[in-house]
Every structure is written in structure tokens, then in C-alpha cells.
Amino acid sequence: MQVLLEQLVNGLTIGTFYALVAMGYSMVYGIMKLINFAHGDLFTLGSYLGYTLLVIGGGWVTTTFGVWGGVVVAVLGAMLGIGIAGLLLERVAYAPVYKAGRLPLVVSALGASIFISNGIMAVWGPRFQAYPATSIPSGSILLFGDFRITILKLVTILVAFALMALIYFIVEKTLFGAAVRAMALDRETATLMGIDFRKIILFVFFVGPALGALAGVFAGLNYTRIIFNLGWSYGLKAFTAVILGGIGNIPGAMLGGIMLGLMEALFEGLVSGAWKNVFVFIILIIILIVRPTGLIGEKIAEKV
Amino acid sequence: MNRRVFAMVTLVVTLSALFAGCAGQGAQTETIKIGLQAPLTGDYAAEGQWAKQSVEVAAELINARGGVLGKQIEIVVADDASNPKDSALAAQKLIAQGLQEVIASYGSSVTAPAADLYDANKVVSVGYGCTAVRLTMDKQRPYFFRTAGRDDTQSEFFVKFATEVLNAKRIAIMHDNQDYGKGVADDAMRFLQPYIDSGQVEVVYFDAITPGESDYSAVISQLKELKPDVWFFTAYYAEAALLLKQAREAGLTTIFVGNNSVPTPEFEKIAGVDAIKGSIHLNEPMPQFLDFPESHEFLNAYRAKYNELPGSIWAVYAADALNALAAAIEKAGSTDPDQVANAMRTMTDARGITGPLLFTERGDRKDIPYYAYIYNDQGVLELYSGQ
Amino acid sequence: MNPLTPKGLPRLLKFQGRQEAPAKGRKSRGLLALLIALLIAYPFLPFVNSYWIDVAFFVGIYVLLGLSLNIILGEVGLFNLGHAAFYAIGAYTTAILYTQFQVPILLLLPLSALIAGGFAYLVTSPIIHLRGDYLCIVTIGIGEIVRITALNNPFDLTKGANGITGVGNPDFGLFAIQSPTQFYYYIWVIIALVIIGLINLQKSRVGRAWNYIREDEIAAEASGINVRHYKLLAFVIGTALAGVAGNIYGSKMMIVSPSNFTFMESCLIFVIVLLGGLGSIPGNLLGATIIVVFPEIFRQFASYRLLFFGAALVAMMVFRPGGILPRKRERAGLRGLGISRLPADEDAFLQEALRAAPVASAGAVQPAENAIVLETQQITMQFGGLVAVNQFDLKVRKGQITALIGPNGAGKTTLFNVITGIYHPHSGKVLFMGEDITRLKPHRIIAKGIARTFQNIRLFPSLTCIENVMSGPHCHAHHGVWPALFHFAGQQKEERTILEAAARRLHQVGLWDYRNELARNLPYGKQKMLEIARALASDPQLLILDEPSSGLNDKETEELMEFLTRLVHEGFTILLIEHDMNVVMGISDRVTVMDMGYKIAEDLPQNIYNNPKVIEAYLGKEE
Numbered sequence A: 001m002q003v004l005l006e007q008l009v010n011g012l013t014i015g016t017f018y019a020l021v022a023m024g025y026s027m028v029y030g031i032m033k034l035i036n037f038a039h040g041d042l043f044t045l046g047s048y049l050g051y052t053l054l055v056i057g058g059g060w061v062t063t064t065f066g067v068w069g070g071v072v073v074a075v076l077g078a079m080l081g082i083g084i085a086g087l088l089l090e091r092v093a094y095a096p097v098y099k100a101g102r103l104p105l106v107v108s109a110l111g112a113s114i115f116i117s118n119g120i121m122a123v124w125g126p127r128f129q130a131y132p133a134t135s136i137p138s139g140s141i142l143l144f145g146d147f148r149i150t151i152l153k154l155v156t157i158l159v160a161f162a163l164m165a166l167i168y169f170i171v172e173k174t175l176f177g178a179a180v181r182a183m184a185l186d187r188e189t190a191t192l193m194g195i196d197f198r199k200i201i202l203f204v205f206f207v208g209p210a211l212g213a214l215a216g217v218f219a220g221l222n223y224t225r226i227i228f229n230l231g232w233s234y235g236l237k238a239f240t241a242v243i244l245g246g247i248g249n250i251p252g253a254m255l256g257g258i259m260l261g262l263m264e265a266l267f268e269g270l271v272s273g274a275w276k277n278v279f280v281f282i283i284l285i286i287i288l289i290v291r292p293t294g295l296i297g298e299k300i301a302e303k304v
Numbered sequence B: 001m002n003r004r005v006f007a008m009v010t011l012v013v014t015l016s017a018l019f020a021g022c023a024g025q026g027a028q029t030e031t032i033k034i035g036l037q038a039p040l041t042g043d044y045a046a047e048g049q050w051a052k053q054s055v056e057v058a059a060e061l062i063n064a065r066g067g068v069l070g071k072q073i074e075i076v077v078a079d080d081a082s083n084p085k086d087s088a089l090a091a092q093k094l095i096a097q098g099l100q101e102v103i104a105s106y107g108s109s110v111t112a113p114a115a116d117l118y119d120a121n122k123v124v125s126v127g128y129g130c131t132a133v134r135l136t137m138d139k140q141r142p143y144f145f146r147t148a149g150r151d152d153t154q155s156e157f158f159v160k161f162a163t164e165v166l167n168a169k170r171i172a173i174m175h176d177n178q179d180y181g182k183g184v185a186d187d188a189m190r191f192l193q194p195y196i197d198s199g200q201v202e203v204v205y206f207d208a209i210t211p212g213e214s215d216y217s218a219v220i221s222q223l224k225e226l227k228p229d230v231w232f233f234t235a236y237y238a239e240a241a242l243l244l245k246q247a248r249e250a251g252l253t254t255i256f257v258g259n260n261s262v263p264t265p266e267f268e269k270i271a272g273v274d275a276i277k278g279s280i281h282l283n284e285p286m287p288q289f290l291d292f293p294e295s296h297e298f299l300n301a302y303r304a305k306y307n308e309l310p311g312s313i314w315a316v317y318a319a320d321a322l323n324a325l326a327a328a329i330e331k332a333g334s335t336d337p338d339q340v341a342n343a344m345r346t347m348t349d350a351r352g353i354t355g356p357l358l359f360t361e362r363g364d365r366k367d368i369p370y371y372a373y374i375y376n377d378q379g380v381l382e383l384y385s386g387q
Numbered sequence C: 001m002n003p004l005t006p007k008g009l010p011r012l013l014k015f016q017g018r019q020e021a022p023a024k025g026r027k028s029r030g031l032l033a034l035l036i037a038l039l040i041a042y043p044f045l046p047f048v049n050s051y052w053i054d055v056a057f058f059v060g061i062y063v064l065l066g067l068s069l070n071i072i073l074g075e076v077g078l079f080n081l082g083h084a085a086f087y088a089i090g091a092y093t094t095a096i097l098y099t100q101f102q103v104p105i106l107l108l109l110p111l112s113a114l115i116a117g118g119f120a121y122l123v124t125s126p127i128i129h130l131r132g133d134y135l136c137i138v139t140i141g142i143g144e145i146v147r148i149t150a151l152n153n154p155f156d157l158t159k160g161a162n163g164i165t166g167v168g169n170p171d172f173g174l175f176a177i178q179s180p181t182q183f184y185y186y187i188w189v190i191i192a193l194v195i196i197g198l199i200n201l202q203k204s205r206v207g208r209a210w211n212y213i214r215e216d217e218i219a220a221e222a223s224g225i226n227v228r229h230y231k232l233l234a235f236v237i238g239t240a241l242a243g244v245a246g247n248i249y250g251s252k253m254m255i256v257s258p259s260n261f262t263f264m265e266s267c268l269i270f271v272i273v274l275l276g277g278l279g280s281i282p283g284n285l286l287g288a289t290i291i292v293v294f295p296e297i298f299r300q301f302a303s304y305r306l307l308f309f310g311a312a313l314v315a316m317m318v319f320r321p322g323g324i325l326p327r328k329r330e331r332a333g334l335r336g337l338g339i340s341r342l343p344a345d346e347d348a349f350l351q352e353a354l355r356a357a358p359v360a361s362a363g364a365v366q367p368a369e370n371a372i373v374l375e376t377q378q379i380t381m382q383f384g385g386l387v388a389v390n391q392f393d394l395k396v397r398k399g400q401i402t403a404l405i406g407p408n409g410a411g412k413t414t415l416f417n418v419i420t421g422i423y424h425p426h427s428g429k430v431l432f433m434g435e436d437i438t439r440l441k442p443h444r445i446i447a448k449g450i451a452r453t454f455q456n457i458r459l460f461p462s463l464t465c466i467e468n469v470m471s472g473p474h475c476h477a478h479h480g481v482w483p484a485l486f487h488f489a490g491q492q493k494e495e496r497t498i499l500e501a502a503a504r505r506l507h508q509v510g511l512w513d514y515r516n517e518l519a520r521n522l523p524y525g526k527q528k529m530l531e532i533a534r535a536l537a538s539d540p541q542l543l544i545l546d547e548p549s550s551g552l553n554d555k556e557t558e559e560l561m562e563f564l565t566r567l568v569h570e571g572f573t574i575l576l577i578e579h580d581m582n583v584v585m586g587i588s589d590r591v592t593v594m595d596m597g598y599k600i601a602e603d604l605p606q607n608i609y610n611n612p613k614v615i616e617a618y619l620g621k622e623e
Helices: A002-032 A038-100 A102-124 A151-173 A175-185 A187-192 A197-223 A230-245 A250-270 A276-290 B002-026 B045-064 B084-096 B108-120 B151-165 B179-197 B217-226 B237-249 B265-271 B293-306 B313-332 B337-346 C008-014 C021-044 C050-075 C083-101 C105-124 C132-151 C180-202 C205-215 C217-222 C227-253 C263-276 C281-319 C346-356 C412-419 C442-448 C465-470 C472-476 C481-486 C489-508 C524-536 C554-569 C581-587 C612-619
Strands: A140-144 A147-150 B031-038 B072-079 B101-103 B124-127 B144-146 B170-175 B202-208 B230-233 B255-258 B280-283 B371-375 B381-383 C372-383 C386-397 C401-405 C427-432 C450-452 C542-546 C573-577 C590-595 C598-603
Touching: A002 A038, A002 A140, A002 A147, A002 A151, A002 A175, A002 A197, A002 A230, A002 A250, A002 B217, A038 A102, A038 A197, A038 A230, A038 C281, A102 A230, A102 C263, A102 C281, A140 A151, A147 A151, A151 A175, A151 A197, A151 A250, A175 A187, A175 A197, A187 A197, A197 A230, A230 A250, A230 A276, A230 C132, A250 A276, A250 B217, A276 C132, B031 B045, B031 B084, B031 B313, B045 B072, B045 B293, B045 B313, B072 B084, B072 B313, B084 B108, B084 C050, B084 C227, B101 B313, B108 B124, B108 B144, B108 B179, B124 B313, B124 B337, B144 B313, B151 B179, B151 B230, B151 B255, B151 B280, B170 B179, B170 B217, B179 B202, B202 B217, B217 B237, B230 B237, B237 B255, B237 B265, B293 B313, B313 B337, C021 C050, C021 C180, C050 C083, C050 C180, C050 C205, C050 C227, C050 C263, C050 C281, C083 C105, C083 C132, C083 C227, C083 C263, C105 C227, C132 C263, C180 C205, C180 C227, C180 C281, C180 C481, C205 C217, C205 C227, C205 C465, C205 C472, C205 C481, C205 C489, C217 C227, C217 C442, C263 C281, C346 C489, C372 C412, C372 C573, C386 C401, C386 C412, C386 C573, C386 C590, C386 C598, C401 C412, C401 C554, C401 C581, C412 C542, C412 C573, C442 C450, C442 C472, C450 C524, C465 C472, C465 C489, C465 C524, C472 C489, C472 C524, C481 C489, C489 C524, C524 C542, C524 C554, C554 C573, C554 C581, C590 C612, C598 C612
Parallel strands: B031 B072, B031 B101, B101 B124, B124 B144, B170 B202, B170 B230, B230 B255, B255 B280, C401 C573, C401 C590, C450 C542, C542 C573
Antiparallel strands: A140 A147, B280 B371, B371 B381, C372 C386, C372 C427, C590 C598
């Protein structure tokens, strides 16, 4: 019994990470309908930025602001940096391709993804880097039985949920959020109604990648190990989560991410690690056969 | 539009002419060219870079001693991106440049197609990061050798170590479904079979983790439930470090036994001292424990140049592949592949960083000793000396 | 580009002057010959060594993969990011059957295709209806499932990560394919055959059907294309070809292992198709060449080559988003349709077509005058809680124009969609010439004789006008893939009939001069007429028009009314939704008024004005 409970908690934590990456992904996705391959790589870049902030000057940030202070600085710094990188990416690689339709956009995103990950390799080298142990908050608490969870992981989950709530609030409850949703639904009409497309794009391409960077730094802190191609699998998971939940809606991305994590943990922990991803994709396909637009994707009938 | 096709064709043709031209001229200079095929990009880019650095350091040492047959050694590098198709092309490229000896490559399924090509073109190739048994045993490749040991040697050592030294009853074997990790795991299972049949040992876990992921808590919870005495991990350091760190954080205290791809500087850095202390690792003699003059010389030179130790044992094997080739060329008195291959098989006094460089008829390294190492409480690797 | 601008029109007209077309044909034929000569001579060029021959071989592998994905992605527009799975199935089929049962490699070539195609049929038929990105993730999933399954070595078949070694070479009995040069010729001969087949397929009813789906799925279905069938067909043919590539790859490498069939590989194939240009075969050749040769050239700069590659991809899409060599349909003229023995003078062809069937007339079986052609009985259609159409009865009589009017949101278009099979009603029946057609799919309904136009024009924008209209006769033709592949005589005859019918209808709506112009370049009014021509080309009994006059100016509306009246004289029956009361009053024989899903009136036009219920619906109730 305890093992099942443990696996549920494990799945939840893994899923929270996926949800966090998926959320940024989903924001860009909802507006652009763009499979943003580069999102995973911005996540990696964020992780590396955070790492650099923490090791620069022999861990100056940590010694000055303390461990948790250092974490805050690294997270905010990485978010700012990657937010700007996201805007830059949009300007250089996506904006000139919008008019050409969706497929060239996908290829451009793929190119950007390859460029960023190999750029990271060129700058930081092909080897694994590890977040310095001195900058990582330590300590763990007993959750139940003999199941321990690190405080850092707990904080990660709390931060993730708080952010999800915040984004959910902005997108669903504010006027600006309504504009974002309108844009996601029908760009042409929204523009005709006086919504500034550029402004929404800027918002989405700043906040989306910044969320990715936050996830990246927390990944680095939790798992210490980072490498230039780290984002590839996270990007794929995020995409899976977004589709699972239903394209372009924030709660869907969160639900999709957490479901994905739960499926992975339960199957790996209780059945087989080697077949885990096969299982996950088969479930995904079955879900899509039953619900062709994801778990809570709205059924949008095309106007004929 | 057709003008563009034509332009493209012309471009391709011109470029190919250019490159072919380079290759043609190169063969006439006064150096001995030795190829190095390594994964400089792709998933194992780090391994490729280390191999390149190590081989270059080894070449500098040889050249400083006056080279081979009085000529300087020059290394020609080709990237195989750790993928079979690129491997075949990289091999063709080195063959087309007229090389007669190459060091190739990392990963058994990447090495196999290249080894076939080298063999068909009578080019001596020496593998350094390819340990699958079948490479030498499935078919005779007269021009193929390897400086790394075989999966089964290390698996056999693990079984003896686990049953006789650790007295393990419940064993967990974890791999990553890649050719190397799965190979070692399968062989370990094979050698364990008699013990399992006699009821002395139970394998409570035999499964793969997915490499490249970050959170392995699910599998750790599972191990906690299964309570094995020994946890044998047969894949790479990056996953090993995460697993061990997360296991210790979760309170799993099972003895961790890693194979020869685990104990690296990266492993120590990622997992941290708290996690790695007490973990045991099975390895061929590691460079820093070798008391050969060659190992000291190499490591000092490497450290002087890169300010660190080689990142993995495979890079050292790549350097030794060069040492073996150099010795064989010297012995044969020529770079003729037939004579060099013959010399590789018959040489008796060649010495490398990892000890004597002797090869069997089928191209395997002879007498690779294995040792168990343990990380002490300071996180420093030392020889395992019992409880 | 907008053809209404002064700049656009001359260009548009210039295309009609075909004087330069033959010269262009000669020139491109010359270049083609040069290219073929170069390909044949390549291994013997002085600077080409075995390495560059192997590079050309791998270019060949990627050309095959690109061509195969091009059918799915380029021709039909289905996002497939798991193509490596089918490539893997082909390679593994070859490796397993060869090493376990010693089946000859050459026999395995078609067998690999068959198994890859069969597998694709099995796995895609339950998911083929998914849209864009949902389909995309499923194909990614299929790619991963196949790769991981191969890794896990089920039943000791795939040998796990090590892969299967000892795959043999193709053996023709007299000689075996072994050396790089032999493999080079082997694959390029196969490519040549595949390209001939694909060009034939592109220029046939099958290829056009694929393109219709890519351009507009709903319009394609409504024009008589069995969308599901053609999507599956594309998947099966495309994946079978990937299976062929897998077979050749396996026999060349002599080892088949999962590391070659990763998600990255699928992405690479995807990039080839887009780099060259969707649906463009020369583009594919170029795309594959770039993908293989580019990294080879930069192999010297190993660590940075992917960095350059990524940047180059972005730059390519920024500067040439349509691909490097996009297919240019509008330049090919009618000859581009691939029908043999067409007269060089396209106008002469039109005369021929008009002589073949001088009077445009409605379908074969003519019901008696005033008989009921279409009848809906108690149709109810709901969306969630909203009842859009409520127990609606409608009768359309032969040889009449029936107008359906009503305020916005009354449910008129929904009723049309129910009649034409796009929606299935919750209750009620649709009878056409006495036959129940309620649950038929749109492509079956048009074959029965009901053709329609859409409220918001739905053409196939990137196809030429004549190709647009050629979708009309599609539902009455029957030649499938095999005749199309070889352009058999019967198929050619049928194609000619289709073209003649399309030419007549295009001429009838006055757009013959625009036949080779892309539909999206036409001005709005002409696009409307084109849509009507497309509907007419299916020779329907009943023509359903959804607001035909909206967006037209007075003169155009006038012409439209005349045109519709002429159609009725020719024997067509028309049902239309219209807001323009001049049109309704001017041409319709009966008017039915709809409000909030209900029928509130049905009468002669002149009586409708005075009907109190109608006045109430339009102006609101007087308090």
C-alpha cells in the first residue's frame, strides 16, 4: 500500500515539472499554433544561466544572499534572461515566417532548437555540468512511513502550483487574459476587435520562455545534472502533456503534465521501466481516439 | 528553377573535388596518419571530445619521443555522431583518405558497421569504447582489435564479487537498454544462472531505466520495496549519479555497485560526496591507480594540458589504441595493414597506459584484470579491501 | 499577390500567352537530361572516390525517405513526425526475415514495403481522423513505440540495442550488389522508377484528390473526395516506400539497430520535405542532398556543424518559406495535368470539349417536371443545448429555384450542412429523389447528385482553376492507384473526360481564360463563380448555393441572376440561401422562411412580404 502511495507522490512531483514546462509551451502554442521545438532548449538555456549565476565568482551569489536568496536570484535572473531570449527568438526566427503558414514555422523552430542546443554546447561544453552542492538547499522531511521528500522538492511543487494559479488567473480572469484567449481562438477577428497582436505576442514570448527558465533552474537544483541536450526530452514531454490536456488551454496543460507524470511513475514503479514510454504513448493514443481534442480540449466545430 | 538545380549540382561537384583534392595531397607528406573516429557530436559528444583529447596527448608524447619509424604521427579526426549511418560515412571518409590504421570507435552498434568497412578495405581498426562480445566473436574480422575489455569479463567479475565477497542473496540489476548497459546486464544474468538454479541467489529486479531523464524516484521507490542486498548498475555515470543521489535522499541504503562507466569526475560532481561514499565500482585498473611509468607520464601530460583527468576510462583506451598501433607499426617496420595486424597479434612487449597491450587471435585484449574500488567517506576512490 | 492591383493584372494575363511554354519545356528537358547524365557518370568522375559515392548513396536513401513522406505530408498535408518508424519496420522486416529464414533480399524489397504499409494501415486507421497536431503527436508516439519495442527485443527478434547483424546484399543471381558503386546505381535506379510512378500519381485523379484534402478538407469531402480513404491511401503508399528505403538501408549497412530510427531522424525527413517545397519532387532531391551533404562538408568542423545547420534551417525558412524548389502549377498549363495527346492549343481543346457535349445539362436521369427532388422530414439538429434546426420540413421541386430565407442565426446553413451530410441530424430524414440519404457522408451525397457551394468560399487556393473544377467529376470516375501509377489507356481516357467536363464548366461560368491561374489569385466575384463551376462539374440534379450573391456588386449580381435562370432552363434544380431580396424576388419560384430553427412560412415570393410571421421575424414583434 505504501509503495502505491509513494508512487503517486513520485508521479505528482514528476508531473508538476512536466506541467511547469508544458504551461510555457502551451501559452506559445495556444496563440501561434506552433510546435515550438525550441521551448525545451530555452528551458536548458535557462538552466545553464541559473548555473552560471550560481558558480560565477566562486559562488558569490550564494555567499552574499544565502542559499535560498541565491536560488531566488538564479531563478529571477534566468527568467529575465530567457524571457529576453524568447523575444529575440520570436523576432529572428518566427516573426518573418508567420505569413508563410504553419509548416515553415515548425521547421524554423526545429532549426532554432538545433541552434540553441549546439550553441549551449559550444559555450559551456559537451560535458555534464552540476549545480554546485553549496548552492542547493538541503534537508528533507518525512512524509509518511519511511518516505522522505526533500524540502527543495516541496518548494518546487508549491512554486509550480502558485505559478499555475497565477497564470490561470491572468489568462482566465483578467481583461488582458481575455485578449490572449481571443487571440488564441481567432487571430483575425481579435485583431479586428482592436487587440494588438504584437503586444500579445510579446507577452506570450516573454512569459512562456521565462516559465521554461524557471523550470530549468529548478530542474538543475533538484537534479543537479545539466547537459546541452537536456531540453529535447522535456520539450517532447511538454508537447505530449499539452496535447493530452487539450491544445491551448492552461488548465489542460497542467492536467496533462500531471497525468503524464502519474502514468510514468505508476507504470515504471509497478510494471516495467523498459516499456514505460510505450505504455504512455499507447494510453495517449487511446485517449485521443476517445477524445480527439484532448482531455479537456473544447470541441471546436469548424464553421462551415 | 532548373538553373538552381544545376547550380546546386555544380556546387556539390566542386566541393567534392575540393575535398577529394585535399585527401589526395595529404597522403604524400612525411607523417604517419592515423585516423580517429569518435562521436564529436550527438548524445555522446563528451566521450568523443575526451577521446580526441586523450589521443592527441598520446600522440604528442609519442612524437616527443621521436615518433614512429622516425616519422611524426598525425591524427585525422572524423565525427561519427554516435549513429550507425554517420559511422559508415566517417569510415568511408577515412578509408578514402588512404589511411591504413584507425582508432574506431565508441559504442558497439556504432562500431560494427565501421569495423566491417575497415575490414573489407584492409584497414586496421582498433576499438576503444565498444565492449559487446559479438564484435569479436560473431565473425572473424582480421583487421579489427579493441583495447577495451568485453562485457562478459566484467560481468563474470561482478558475479564472483557479489556472491563470494558481498555474499549477496537478493540482487537487483539495472541497465539502460543501450547496447553497452544491456550487454553487461545480460551477461551478468547468464553468469548468475547457476546460482539462481541452486537457489543461492535471487534476482529481484532486472529492468531498464530510460536514459536522459531526470527523475528516477519511481524506480527507487520500487527498489525500496524489493529490498535487494546489492544493486548492480550497468550503464553510464550520468544516470548512475542521479539514481544514487536520489536513492540516498530517499533513504535507500542498498550497496550500489557500478560498472566501469560509472566512476568518473562527472559522477562525483553530480551525485556529491554524501551520495557516492560507500558505493563500489568494478573497473579495469584506473589510470590513477596504475603504477606504470606510462600511466604517470600520460596523466601528467594530460593534466598539464587540460588541467583535469580524462573524463572517462574509454578515452584512456582510445589513447592506448594509439599506443598499440604505434607499437605494432614499429614492430612491423611499416604501416602496411597486413603486417601491422600481424604485429598486433604477435607483439609481446607493448605497454600502454592501462598495462600490457596484448591481443588474442580474434582481436580482444588479453588479460585485463578487474578490481573493485570504493569511494571513502571523503569521496575519494580507493581499492576495495573488504568490510 | 492581389490580382486586382494594376501590377497584378498584366502578370495574370501574361500567363495566358503560352508562347514561351514550349521553349521552357525544351530547356527544362535539357537540364533534366544533363542531370541524369551527371547521375550516371558520377561514380566515374575523376575526383569521386568511394566516400563520395557512399555519400551519394545516402543522399539516395534520404531522397527515398523524403519522397515517401512527401506523399503524406506534402501531397495530403498530414503532419507525420514518426516516419522513421515505418523506415524501421522495413529495415527490421528485411533483417529478421533474412537472418532467420534466409529470404532473399530482393524478395524482401516488396515484402518490406508490404509490411510497412500494412502496419501503417493498422495503426493509422483508428486515428486518421485526428486533426493537425493531435495526429502529429500520435505519429511521434508511433515512432517511439516502434523504436522502444525494437530496443526491448521482444521474443529475441530484434536483438535489442545491438541490432541485427549479418544482413545480406541484394543478389541478382548473376551478380550481387556489394561495392559502393553498385549500391549507388541500385538505389538510383529504384529512385528513378519511384519518381516516374510518383509523377504519374501526382498527375492523376488520386494525386489531385490528395491535394484537394490538403487545401481544404471539408471542401474536398463535399466535392466528392472520400477523405478518409485517400488519407489512408497516402499513408499506406508513403510508408510502403519508407519500407523500401529501410530494406535498402539494411542491406547496405548489413546491420539494423534502433539508434538509426530516432525521433531526430523523423524530424530530418520532415525537414527534407519542407526544405525542398511541399509536393515538389525536384525539391525533394535537393532537400535530401542538402541534408546529407551539408553536414558532410562540415564534418571537418565537427563540433560546430550542427550549430551551422540549425542556423541555416532558420535562415532558409525566413528567406524561402515555400521551400527552395516549390511546385509551380500555374506555369505548367493543361499539359501539366499529365494527360497524353492533348492539343498544344488549349483553346482548340476547349472547342473539342464543347463539341463532345455541346449543351451543358443536368445529370442523366431526369425526373418529371415539378416532381419533388429533395425533401427533408422533421429535421432536428442540436449543438449542446442549442436547437439550431427544429423539426424542419422542406420540399424542393424539379426545375424550380427554391429560396431559403431568414434572419441571421436562423439555422439555414446548418440545414444545408445536414442535407449535404456534413452534420448528421439528431432526428428526421433527408430524402433525395425518394431515397433516404440522411446518414450518408458528403462525398456519397454529391455522387447521388447534390452539389453545393459554401457561405465563406471554400476553394482549393493553391491549385489552378481548372484543377479546382476537376474535383467535380471525381465522384463519377473510378480509376484508382494502379492505373494511375502506369497511366493505362483506360485511365487516360477517363482523365480526358474529366478535363473536358471541367473545361466546359469553366467556360460556362466565363473563367476559361483563368484556367491556369491559382484559385487564390482570383478576385472575390470570380472565386464565387469558380465555386459554382466546381459544383456544376459534378453534374448534379440539385445545386445548393449558400448566399451566392453576398459580396457581389450590382452588376455581378445581375449576371448571377441571369446565370442561375439559365441553369434552370438547362434542367438544374436550385436551392439557395439568400439575403438579397431582389435576388429572392427576382428568380425564385418558392420561398421558405426560417426563424430560430423553425419553418415559419412557405409561399410564393410575392406573398412572403405580407406574411405577418415573416415581418415579425425580421422586424420584431409589434408591442
